Amino acid sequence: DGGITQSPKYLFRKEGQNVTLSCEQNLNHDAMYWYRQDPGQGLRLIYYSQIVNDFQKGDIAEGYSVSREKKESFPLTVTSAQKNPTAFYLCASSSPRTSGNRETQYFGPGTRLLVL
Amino acid sequence: GESVGLHLPTLSVQEGDNSIINCAYSNSASDYFIWYKQESGKGPQFIIDIRSNMDKRQGQRVTVLLNKTVKHLSLQIAATQPGDSAVYFCAENSGYNKLIFGAGTRLAVHP
Numbered sequence: 083d084g085g086i087t088q089s090p091k092y093l094f095r096k097e098g099q100n101v102t103l104s105c106e107q108n109l110n111h112d113a114m115y116w117y118r119q120d121p122g123q124g125l126r127l128i129y130y131s132q133i134v135n136d137f138q139k140g141d142i143a144e145g146y147s148v149s150r151e152k153k154e155s156f157p158l159t160v161t162s163a164q165k166n167p168t169a170f171y172l173c174a175s176s177s178p179r180t181s182g183n184r185e186t187q188y189f190g191p192g193t194r195l196l197v198l
Numbered sequence: 199g200e201s202v203g204l205h206l207p208t209l210s211v212q213e214g215d216n217s218i219i220n221c222a223y224s225n226s227a228s229d230y231f232i233w234y235k236q237e238s239g240k241g242p243q244f245i246i247d248i249r250s251n252m253d254k255r256q257g258q259r260v261t262v263l264l265n266k267t268v269k270h271l272s273l274q275i276a277a278t279q280p281g282d283s284a285v286y287f288c289a290e291n292s293g294y295n296k297l298i299f300g301a302g303t304r305l306a307v308h309p
Contacts, residue, residue, distance in 0.1 A: 086241075088241075122301070122302075123301055123302075124287060124299040124300055124301045124302055125242075125287070125299040127296065127297075130296070140296075172241050172242070174241075185291075186232060186244055186247055187232075187297060188244060189234075189241035189242045189243070190241050191240055191241045192239070192240065192241045194239075
């Protein structure tokens with residue numbers, strides 16, 4: 083099956099702990115994204131990567147870090163500097179550029195992060 | 199600033215009726231719009247998209263209308279079913295393949 087997988091489904095973080103959320107895609111998409119969703123709210127962009135070994139900050143990057151060593155993988159680390167990490171985290175990817183920048187983003191199933 | 203918003207946070211409809219979910223956008227330079235459906239505890243699912251050179255696009259039971267004059271987007275669902283109950287998001291392409299999402303509208307379908 084082709085698609086985007088995220089793991090784990092639920093993740094618990096202790097105070098002062100860094101945790102890493104996994105995102106893998108086998109769609110051969112160049113671009114990958116991380117969003118945060120809080121209850122009753124829309125999606126806010128944390129980081130995105132248009133190509134391997136390159137990534138840019140989104141609107142709420144503070145307290146987060148990413149890497150893009152492989153095309154298929156875009157892990158997100160929630161660091162201890164993120165003081166309010168409890169949220170639903172969504173990973174997305176989009177197809178290679180054809181013309182313009184009109185690319186639909188496809189989402190994974192999400193990871194819910196809770197603080198102990 | 200740039201934003202995508204929705205007129206109705208919650209919409210309740212009877213099964214079999216048609217549903218209309220509305221969305222306003224503020225960036226007149228946006229040229230691509232997407233509707234997503236999100237069920238509880240799941241990731242958003244692509245429903246339908248439209249480019250700014252169109253004013254209407256139809257899919258299976260869904261139609262998206264774009265009115266660039268008033269910067270308004272709507273999603274019409276025909277013969278709404280219980281499985282359509284979800285939160286619906288509109289998103290606009292703000293450039294460089296960055297999407298801006300609205301807060302979402304919850305659709306509740308009653309038997």
